[in-house]
Amino acid sequence: MRLMRFGPSIVFLRGDVEKLKSGIRELFGVEEIPTEQAIRDSSEFETILLVTPPEETKTVPPDTGFLIRRGAKVVLAEIVNSDLPVERVEIESTIILLRVPEKVDEALKLLAEEFNGEVMSQLDALNLGEACDTVISVTRKKLSSPIGPEDVEGAVLVKKDFLSVYRELLIDTPLLLFKLLPEWNEITIKLYDTERRYEENIERLILVIEDLDLGFIVGEGWDWDYPRPFMRVPVYRLKLLTWENPLRVKFLLKGLEYRGYKRLCDIDVFVEGKKIDWVKLGKFNSKFELAEKAREELEKLLSEDVRKKLHEIEEKLLEETGGEAEKAKAS
Numbered sequence: 001m002r003l004m005r006f007g008p009s010i011v012f013l014r015g016d017v018e019k020l021k022s023g024i025r026e027l028f029g030v031e032e033i034p035t036e037q038a039i040r041d042s043s044e045f046e047t048i049l050l051v052t053p054p055e056e057t058k059t060v061p062p063d064t065g066f067l068i069r070r071g072a073k074v075v076l077a078e079i080v081n082s083d084l085p086v087e088r089v090e091i092e093s094t095i096i097l098l099r100v101p102e103k104v105d106e107a108l109k110l111l112a113e114e115f116n117g118e119v120m121s122q123l124d125a126l127n128l129g130e131a132c133d134t135v136i137s138v139t140r141k142k143l144s145s146p147i148g149p150e151d152v153e154g155a156v157l158v159k160k161d162f163l164s165v166y167r168e169l170l171i172d173t174p175l176l177l178f179k180l181l182p183e184w185n186e187i188t189i190k191l192y193d194t195e196r197r198y199e200e201n202i203e204r205l206i207l208v209i210e211d212l213d214l215g216f217i218v219g220e221g222w223d224w225d226y227p228r229p230f231m232r233v234p235v236y237r238l239k240l241l242t243w244e245n246p247l248r249v250k251f252l253l254k255g256l257e258y259r260g261y262k263r264l265c266d267i268d269v270f271v272e273g274k275k276i277d278w279v280k281l282g283k284f285n286s287k288f289e290l291a292e293k294a295r296e297e298l299e300k301l302l303s304e305d306v307r308k309k310l311h312e313i314e315e316k317l318l319e320e321t322g323g324e325a326e327k328a329k330a331s
Contacts, residue, residue: 002143002213003173007095007135008042009072010061010126013079014054014088021051021066023084028075030066038067040148047075054087060127061092093129094162095122096136096169097152099143099213101243103180108154110176111136115165117158122149125157134162136169142213144303177243186218187246188270189253191236192225197320200313201265202236204256208298211306214249215242250276252301254287255294259314 013020021032033041038048049066068075072091079086100107108119117136120128125135136156139147158165178184193201209217219239224232242249250269257267269276284290299307 003099003177004169005044005097005143007044007097007137007147008039008046008048008067009094010048010050010059010092011072011076012050012052012056012059012090012092013084013086014052014056014090015085017051017053019085023082024049024051024066027078027082027084028066028068030068032064032066035061035063035065036149038065040146040150042067043069043146045071047072049075050092058127059090059092059130091131092126093131093133093135093157095126096134096162096166097143097147098136098138098169098173099140100138100177100180101140104138104140104153107138107176107180108156110179111138111156114172114176115156115158115160115168117156119154119156122152122155125155129157132159132161134158134160134165136165144211144213181243185215185242185244185246185271187215187240187242187249188273189238189240189249190223190225190268190270191238191265192233192268193265195320196234197265197317198234198236200317201256204264204310204313205236205238205253205267207306207310208252208256208302209238209240211303212252212301214244214252215240246271246276247281250278251281251290251294252298253294254278254281254291255296255298258288258291258295259318261288262318264314264317 025031035048035050042048047068047070049068050061051065052062076089111117112119115136122135122137129135136158137152138154139151140153141147141151189205191198191201191205206217209215217238218241221237223235223237225235226232240249246269253267253269257263257265278287278290281290284293302310
């Protein structure tokens with residue numbers, strides 16, 4: 001589970017606006033887009049260039065800008081080594097995104113007290129903050145997905161350098177979360193595959209847990225299960241510390257059991273040693289119907305890269321299943 005990441009680097013270029021914009025288009029091969037869209041579409045450490053007249057002194061974002069999918073130091077090096085008519089460069093406050101599951105107002109208050117900062121909207125923080133300041137933006141959304149201004153529920157403007165703030169946050173974030181959520185859920189996930197294709201199925205399981213930010217993996221290894229008396233089968237066991245409802249975790253992981261009509265593995269979820277029965281997940285006529293609905297949900301929630309990787313692994317599993325079936329028929 002990822003709780004913290006940096007936002008994009010926001011760089012102001014002061015000079016002849018039209019010449020600068022034309023030069024940026026030619027140098028980086030990008031087009032001008034709304035600033036809010038640039039923030040929404042950006043990933044960690046990417047760069048947003050904002051062009052203003054030379055007389056402008058405040059770091060107030062204009063309506064449009066350029067999203068460059070490279071780090072700020074690389075972008076600035078290219079600008080310095082080019083013939084862009086830049087008269088002055090200024091840097092916006094560093095953005096640190098922090099994810100909390102709930103109690104956002106309480107989290108903002110705790111952060112402001114810890115760092116002697118001021119609670120405000122992210123837009124106000126960016127307008128008031130300067131290069132040496134840090135903006136801690138709080139969201140409920142998973143940090144592996146794009147975070148737009150509408151996803152930030154509040155921010156804390158801290159008049160400190162981002163390195164000192166970041167180092168403190170690395171230590172203090174777990175404590176902050178335990179203050180907000182003293183009761184966490186510890187669940188055990190057991191995976192079994194009759195075909196013993198554990199490497200591929202474990203990879204699928206961890207891909208989904210990490211991409212959906214379902215929790216912290218605090219332990220994993222091998223165990224034995226006994227589906228029938230005197231019958232012992234190997235299972236992969238994973239322990240997860242999560243703020244998610246265990247029923248929600250069980251439902252989503254059910255989506256990994258099937259691909260179409262082909263069963264790929266069995267996944268069970270336990271809370272305090274008791275297995276969650278599938279009938280507790282809703283009104284479904286069968287396990288297959290449940291798995292089908294869970295798969296639809298997974299496909300919507302997973303990031304494009306992870307969804308593609310998941311499908312690649314499953315195509316390999318389905319090919320192996322088909323091959324074994326053909327061998328069985330021939331024999």
